[in-house]
Amino acid sequence: MVSLAPFVLKRPWLTKMLTPAANWYANAAGYRQLGLRYDDLLEEENEAVQIALQRLSPKEAYERVYRIRRSVQCSTIHKLLPKDQWTKPEEDVPYLRTILQQVEAELAEKDALDSMTVIKKH
Amino acid sequence: MLSRSALTKGVQHAARRSGAVSRRGFAAAASAPTGSYETADISGLRVASKDTQGPTTTLAVVAKAGTRYQPLPGLTFGLEQYAFKTTQRRSALRIHRESELLGGQLTASHTREALVIEASFLRDDLPYFAELLAEVVSQTKYTTHEFHEEIERILPFKKAAVHADVAGLALDNAHAVAFHNGLGAALNPSASFPFQKYVNEEYVSSFADVVYSKPNIAVVADGAGAQNLSKWVDQFFKSVPAAARSGQTLKSEPTKYYGGEQRTSHPAGNAVVIAFPGSDTAGSKPEIEVLATLLGGQSTIKWTPGFSLLAKATAGTSGLSVGASNQAYSDAGLLTIQLSGAAASVRKAAEETVKALKAIAAGNVSKEDVAKAVANAKFGLLEKAQTRGAGILLAGTSLVHSGKVQDLAALAKSLDAVTADKLKTTAKSLLDGKATVSTVGDLFVLPYAEELGLRV
Numbered sequence: 001m002v003s004l005a006p007f008v009l010k011r012p013w014l015t016k017m018l019t020p021a022a023n024w025y026a027n028a029a030g031y032r033q034l035g036l037r038y039d040d041l042l043e044e045e046n047e048a049v050q051i052a053l054q055r056l057s058p059k060e061a062y063e064r065v066y067r068i069r070r071s072v073q074c075s076t077i078h079k080l081l082p083k084d085q086w087t088k089p090e091e092d093v094p095y096l097r098t099i100l101q102q103v104e105a106e107l108a109e110k111d112a113l114d115s116m117t118v119i120k121k122h
Numbered sequence: 123m124l125s126r127s128a129l130t131k132g133v134q135h136a137a138r139r140s141g142a143v144s145r146r147g148f149a150a151a152a153s154a155p156t157g158s159y160e161t162a163d164i165s166g167l168r169v170a171s172k173d174t175q176g177p178t179t180t181l182a183v184v185a186k187a188g189t190r191y192q193p194l195p196g197l198t199f200g201l202e203q204y205a206f207k208t209t210q211r212r213s214a215l216r217i218h219r220e221s222e223l224l225g226g227q228l229t230a231s232h233t234r235e236a237l238v239i240e241a242s243f244l245r246d247d248l249p250y251f252a253e254l255l256a257e258v259v260s261q262t263k264y265t266t267h268e269f270h271e272e273i274e275r276i277l278p279f280k281k282a283a284v285h286a287d288v289a290g291l292a293l294d295n296a297h298a299v300a301f302h303n304g305l306g307a308a309l310n311p312s313a314s315f316p317f318q319k320y321v322n323e324e325y326v327s328s329f330a331d332v333v334y335s336k337p338n339i340a341v342v343a344d345g346a347g348a349q350n351l352s353k354w355v356d357q358f359f360k361s362v363p364a365a366a367r368s369g370q371t372l373k374s375e376p377t378k379y380y381g382g383e384q385r386t387s388h389p390a391g392n393a394v395v396i397a398f399p400g401s402d403t404a405g406s407k408p409e410i411e412v413l414a415t416l417l418g419g420q421s422t423i424k425w426t427p428g429f430s431l432l433a434k435a436t437a438g439t440s441g442l443s444v445g446a447s448n449q450a451y452s453d454a455g456l457l458t459i460q461l462s463g464a465a466a467s468v469r470k471a472a473e474e475t476v477k478a479l480k481a482i483a484a485g486n487v488s489k490e491d492v493a494k495a496v497a498n499a500k501f502g503l504l505e506k507a508q509t510r511g512a513g514i515l516l517a518g519t520s521l522v523h524s525g526k527v528q529d530l531a532a533l534a535k536s537l538d539a540v541t542a543d544k545l546k547t548t549a550k551s552l553l554d555g556k557a558t559v560s561t562v563g564d565l566f567v568l569p570y571a572e573e574l575g576l577r578v
Contacts, residue, residue: 055267106213113219 023089032087033080034071039096040064048107052099060095159517159527160348164356166336166364168521171343171351172513179345180242180510183255184518187333188235189307190451191372196311198232199280200326201333203273205230205239210261214268217254226251234297234305235451236519237333240511248346249354255341256358259334264327277317285313288391288562289443289462296395296560297449299382300456304375332366340521342514377454381556383571383578392563393462394472396576398552400448400455403520405533409548410448410457412540415502416487416495417459417478419444429494431481432459435474442467452523457552465567476574483549485542492542500534553577 008014026032031041042049056064074081159170192198206228207214221228226243239258241251284290291312298306311317333339341359343351379399400414401407418430427433432444442463449456461471481487506512507530520528557578559571571578 054271057266106215109213110215113215118223 026089026092031071032089032092034074035081035085035087036067036071037087037092037095039094040067040071042096042100048100048103049096051103052096055099055103056096064096158530159342161521161527162348162352164352164359167355167359167362168340168525169342169351169355170340170517170521170527171346171348172517173347174345176345177245178242179245179248179251179343180240180514181248181251181255181341181343181346181351182238182240182514182518183259183339183341184515184522185237185239185259185333185339186235186372186522187237187329187338188233189309190234190304191333191374192307193329193373194320194325195307196315196317196321197325197329198237199311200269200273200321201330202230202232202237203276204262204264204268204326204330205258207268207272208263208265209257210263211257221251221254224250232309233515233519234307234309236515236522238515238518240514245345248343248350249358252351252354253358256355256361259339259359260361260363262330264323264330266323269323269326274317277311281311281313281315284310286390288388289393289460291386291388292393292395292462292560292562293458293460295384295386295562296397296458296558297456299384299560300379300397300399300558301377301454302380305377305451305454328368328370331368332370332372334362335366336362336364338372338522340518342518342521344510344514377451379454379556381558381578383559383561385561385565385568385570386563387565388562391462392465392468392568393460393561394468394563394568395458395460395558395560396472396475396574397456397458397558397560399555400457401450402455403450403452403516403528404524405536407455407548408533408536409540409544410455411499411503412492412495412537413482413545413548414446414448414457415499416482416491416545417446417475418495418498419446419459422498429491429498431478431487431491432471432475435478436467436471439463439467439470442471444471452519456558465564468563469567469569472569472574476576479549479553480575482545483553485546487542487545489542492540492545496537496540500537503534503537504530 008018026038031038044050044053053061070081080086159172161168161170163169187198187201189195189198206217209217212220218228221241221243224243224247226241226247229238229240229242231238231240239255241255243251290309294308294310294312298308300306308315336359339362341351341355381399401410405411416430417432418428419432419436421428421430421433427437430446432446436442436444442461444459444461446457446459449458459475461468461475463471507516517527520526553576555577557571557576559574559576559578561568
């Protein structure tokens, strides 16, 4: 997937300009009102994410499941959480993306090594 | 050495002219393969090398990190498992694929005193593997996911293998009974060992920090020139710290012999280990080495039980494996007689063992047998040092413990002084002192130490 994020993050002035818009967008997306973090929304149904989920610490894994179940409950009863239980912007940190990147790098390396061509120097 | 008359006049002339300084032409070997290690000190790191001019090399990092030195049980095993796992610079997969491409073999193993991380490869690849070993020692990441996904995954199989090895269990128990802590620590995690309680990646990582420091490791190479090795070790082992970053040091207490008896029921086989205080690696008691060979158990020649007393005594018993040896460690030793096989045979062999010891103590051994045992013990000692794996382990272990490679020729010479009289007094003192008896298997059949006539 093509992302503009690296392009923006490389330019401090642009980052500064777009941060308020990004914050507005994240709040407007509505997941914070259900007590979720952005990483809870990642698509689970692929190998890399499954491996990454295995690597979460027991506490993180528990809290993730708790957040997801709470949000499902909220969704069922068509209500938002009380405002004090909304995810605060400083709590919305990547806890799975970092591991996922490692796992993806590992899988990519494995693929590359599995299909490498050996060029003999002699 | 060639005799003078065999040389032509020109050669004689050249020899006289060059004096003691040996010069070599292009066709001559760089140095005669002496079979002993040359040692060097490269900015605080001890390096030993032996060049046999062969096409392959074995390079090893030997660390003073055997089960004897582990602060918590299982840490040595954990550290061994983390060898060649992901480092700061490359992944475990890449390490293995790369060394596979170069035709190298990577192994990690441990003994009671040393942890050995070893690579065997073609001679030209020395720089690559020197770099790899330095990286393993100083830059391994000790990641949590590798601990859970790889180390814990094979643990049940390892435990099962340890549990199935009855003779190994008996020897392990004998060490535990003889030395209690330190050398008595179990060599491998046993079936009932609570691994998760004592071992995790953080403990392993802090143990590695203490263990992988320059004064605590030695680099040993078999099949590499001293100069070549120093060059690459100097370049790549710079990142190894001179002391532990945490400032901790290894704990080790001087070994003390206790002795006693332990009996364990086991369904898979029968083994008895009868042990006595032995001789250490420095050869403190050469007569113990000779005594071990005299008791023997395994024939060195075909179609006959040979000279050894146990082999002769148990020649008619089938399905029995007997072996007497001196397990030498840096500050203690254990003379072990290991018996395994069918329960009734093991019982008979244990009785024969004590009988043989009593015969030696009574002086009923022929001079000829003693001479054979001395010669055989010498051969065993020197031959072990000459084989690659065992030689590297021996050289590395003595380097990290005493700072120098042991002089085996002198040790072998000290065996010459052993006489029948000396064996007699030694055997007598062993029988008078406390023995160690470890029994694993069918406890209904296998004898108590008391029945055998041993003091425990």
